[in-house]
Amino acid sequence: MVPASGLGLQKIMEYGMAFTKSMMGLMLEGGMEGMTEGGPMALPTTPEDPDLLTADSVYTFGTDGEGTSVSYYQAEKYFDTVYDNYIANGGQALLSTTVTNLTYDDNGNITGVDAQGDDGTTYHVAAKAVVLATGGYGGNDELMDEWAGGGDDWLYYGWQGNDGDGIVMAMDAGAAPYNLDAYPMSHQRMGEQFITAFEVQTTDDGTQWSPNDLTVILACNPDGVFVENDGTSFRPEDYDAYNPMGGFSGAMGTYSIGSSYYVVYSADQLQAYAESGLTSNAMGFQNVGLGIPTGMALGDWVDQVMEQAVSQGFAWKVSSLSEGDALLGFEDGTLAAAYGTSTSDANADGSEYYYIMKCCGLAISSCGGVEVNENMQAVREDGTAIENLFVAGNDGFGNIMATGAEYPIGGDAGMWVFGSGYIAGEQAAALAAG
Numbered sequence: 162m163v164p165a166s167g168l169g170l171q172k173i174m175e176y177g178m179a180f181t182k183s184m185m186g187l188m189l190e191g192g193m194e195g196m197t198e199g200g201p202m203a204l205p206t207t208p209e210d211p212d213l214l215t216a217d218s219v220y221t222f223g224t225d226g227e228g229t230s231v232s233y234y235q236a237e238k239y240f241d242t243v244y245d246n247y248i249a250n251g252g253q254a255l256l257s258t259t260v261t262n263l264t265y266d267d268n269g270n271i272t273g274v275d276a277q278g279d280d281g282t283t284y285h286v287a288a289k290a291v292v293l294a295t296g297g298y299g300g301n302d303e304l305m306d307e308w309a310g311g312g313d314d315w316l317y318y319g320w321q322g323n324d325g326d327g328i329v330m331a332m333d334a335g336a337a338p339y340n341l342d343a344y345p346m347s348h349q350r351m352g353e354q355f356i357t358a359f360e361v362q363t364t365d366d367g368t369q370w371s372p373n374d375l376t377v378i379l380a381c382n383p384d385g386v387f388v389e390n391d392g393t394s395f396r397p398e399d400y401d402a403y404n405p406m407g408g409f410s411g412a413m414g415t416y417s418i419g420s421s422y423y424v425v426y427s428a429d430q431l432q433a434y435a436e437s438g439l440t441s442n443a444m445g446f447q448n449v450g451l452g453i454p455t456g457m458a459l460g461d462w463v464d465q466v467m468e469q470a471v472s473q474g475f476a477w478k479v480s481s482l483s484e485g486d487a488l489l490g491f492e493d494g495t496l497a498a499a500y501g502t503s504t505s506d507a508n509a510d511g512s513e514y515y516y517i518m519k520c521c522g523l524a525i526s527s528c529g530g531v532e533v534n535e536n537m538q539a540v541r542e543d544g545t546a547i548e549n550l551f552v553a554g555n556d557g558f559g560n561i562m563a564t565g566a567e568y569p570i571g572g573d574a575g576m577w578v579f580g581s582g583y584i585a586g587e588q589a590a591a592l593a594a595g
Contacts, residue, residue: 165580166576168580258279261275271334273287294327296323297526298328314353315420317523328341331552345527350381374452379424382441386424388423427514436458471516479515529558529562
């Protein structure tokens with residue numbers, strides 16, 4: 162898959178896609194400051210010298226670092242270029258057209274697909290080979306509830322059209338599920354809902370910041386007291402306050418707590434933020450706004466934001482930890498025991514009041530899918546291949562994932578989509594050519 166991803170990247174660049182230098186390269190040259198100007202993980206969108214990679218240079222693993230990690234630059238323009246070149250080379254495309262089902266002959270062999278356009282036009286496409294590449298099932302709430310690991314409270318913010326149709330069609334054709342319940346791809350943990358009620362603020366020195374981001378930060382801040390849904394206390398031990406990948410070091414190392422959890426803050430701790438500001442900014446690159454500067458007194462903003470969270474139904478203000486236990490359905494003393502693990506002097510038992518906030522993981526996409534072989538052919542339960550059915554992208558991503566484990570690191574999905582797409586395309590074309 163690793164060399165295939167390079168070949169796939171090279172192929173799409175030959176068709177007109179372009180990329181900037183690697184994200185890691187930008188970090189090494191500009192330091193963390195270069196990555197966080199204008200918001201965490203911000204990348205230049207219109208650099209004067211984009212220093213584009215070329216198709217000739219991208220297939221160079223382990224040499225000068227180029228091609229090992231790439232970021233999109235003016236993506237829409239280049240996708241249009243790739244599409245135009247595809248059509249110019251004799252390709253055909255039915256846009257805004259949804260495949261409704263695979264079609265079969267009397268012997269159960271796949272013969273093509275049926276589809277319907279947004280204008281109501283129906284199509285039957287006869288095909289010697291079919292490639293399913295529909296992006297997984299993250300946009301389907303029912304399938305996320307049924308299949309996704311770690312519970313059903315993931316907040317999905319990926320492409321809503323990724324509704325699992327490709328996986329369902331493949332399984333209907335006899336393909337075996339493969340790590341279908343792998344944990345979703347998640348780089349960020351936050352309050353259960355976004356807050357968008359407040360305008361962007363500007364400090365005296367011109368720094369802009371967003372009160373809406375406070376609950377995102379508090380969901381991962383090491384000063385909080387954390388409990389799982391069953392009341393088990395935990396500490397975000399892999400948390401790195403200086404990691405630009407976000408709260409809980411990008412959330413990827415905290416898969417074991419599942420999709421949701423609770424964090425509790427005392428009135429004393431929140432008052433410390435009001436007077437002296439946050440000690441760290443646990444933002445991810447899926448932030449709501451512009452983050453919040455550390456060490457800046459927040460004043461009344463703390464109570465305003467927390468009351469907004471209460472009004473939206475994902476936070477509660479209680480007068481005692483026992484009241485919090487009753488609210489969450491825990492045995493009395495559960496939250497008090499969790500407070501015994503706190504490392505913050507301000508966040509201590511015996512405060513005037515507490516805020517409890519329900520938190521969740523954000524999911525970019527599902528990671529489970531159907532089994533494929535080295536040719537990206539769908540594989541049946543008995544291990545045989547469905548000869549003319551190929552699966553690429555997140556529909557088959559479970560083949561390098563694992564049930565009960567986290568999405569390993571940013572970039573795996575990119576490697577898989579380029580590699581699996583390249584192999585599936587080559588193999589399907591060869592089969593169709595006879």
